[in-house]
Amino acid sequence: MEHPKNVGCETSQYFADRIDFEVATSLKEKLSQSARIIYSKQAQSRLSELLNKRNIDVAHYHCIYHHLSPSVIVEAKRRGIPTVMTAHDLKIACPAYKMMNDHGVCEKCRGGKVWNVALDRCIKGSRAASALIMIESAVHKAFRLYDRYLDRIVTPSRFYRDKLIEWGWSPEKIVHIPNFIEFVPKNIASAGRYILYFGRLAPEKGLSTLISAAAEAGVPVKIAGTGPEEARLKALAQRLFAPVEFLGFRSGDDLWSLVDGARAIALPSEWYENGPMSVIEAFARGKPLIGARIGGIPELIEEGATGWSFTSGDRLDLADKLSTAASASDGELRNMATATRQMVETHFSKTRYFDEITQLYSDIGVQCNR
Secondary structure (H helix, E strand, O other): OOOOOOOOOOOHHHOOOOOOOOOOOOHHHHHHHHHHHHOOHHHHHHHHHHHOOOOOOOEEEEOOOOOOOOHHHHHHHHOOOOEEEEOOOOOOOOOOOOOEEOOEEOOOOOOOOOHHHHHOOOOOOOHHHHHHHHHHHHHHHHOOHHHHHOOEEEEOOHHHHHHHHHOOOOHHHEEEOOOOOOOOOOOOOOOOOOEEEEOOOOHHHOHHHHHHHHHHHOOOEEEEOOOOOHHHHHHHHHHHOOOEEEEEOOOHHHHHHHHHHOOEEEEOOOOOOOOOHHHHHHHHOOOOEEEEOOOOHHHHOOEOOOEEEEOOOOHHHHHHHHHHHHHOOHHHHHHHHHHHHHHHHHHOOHHHHHHHHHHHHHHOOOOOOO
């Protein structure tokens, strides 16, 4: 889509207009944007112009919702181009992406009961926005726009594959292919005393549980990131006298220096995580994971080898695992660093991803030169 922060490129004239209700100046413009969220004829038309000038072997989609809509899948399929989409979230099942509402994990919309997204105001707490997304989802499901026009769906976690099948997707259509990182072996830094969380400070991340567990165990925790929960979480840490330090947004070498100095990485999520790249990147640097048993997180943990798991939302169980990590010997942590890096090399390598995605393309009729 068009956006002020886009890097210039030779095909930018084909980008769809940005949809932003906050800058829309009239009711007519807002209604036009609402229609494009459901099915963007503009995005379809502009993709058609591009495809008239380019020979495309395969269309692989990522995060197309709202600004592009499934219209761009329909256009490729209409031309006989094989189509694939990576499911980075659960949008093709849950209208609100996360299978989560204000009360926690939610699967009310299973079986096509999409009216629940409006009843629960799942989109930004807004009845109007939630009603629009309810209509969007109802239309997509009624015309089976994803089911009919996608040849395959890639899920980075086995959990997402299983969950989509639970919600009615055909097992033959969904392929589990883990994400990859460019793995460059580095010397493993000595483990520090603190546990590190880095990421968005949002309700689904379980940070209240992490702060409460840190207070219970007396284990120092550092939190790198910003988000809507920041003020509330700081107040909670202060009230509990928790040994928690908030570091604000960190990136690049600054962030990786924090990762290298950590004893372990924490991911206390309370929603269905997919295949978190942050964990894979930390694994490559030899850091074990303290992770909640929810979503795709357990797939990353070999208990006592690549990390420790705990019941999602359970403060005492997490406190116990924080204490376990804090008391681990240098020898144990060195063995875990070897195990985490081995997991990256075995399951999350560029070579494995290339082989599996190429095989997928071949299976749907793409002529691949390996």
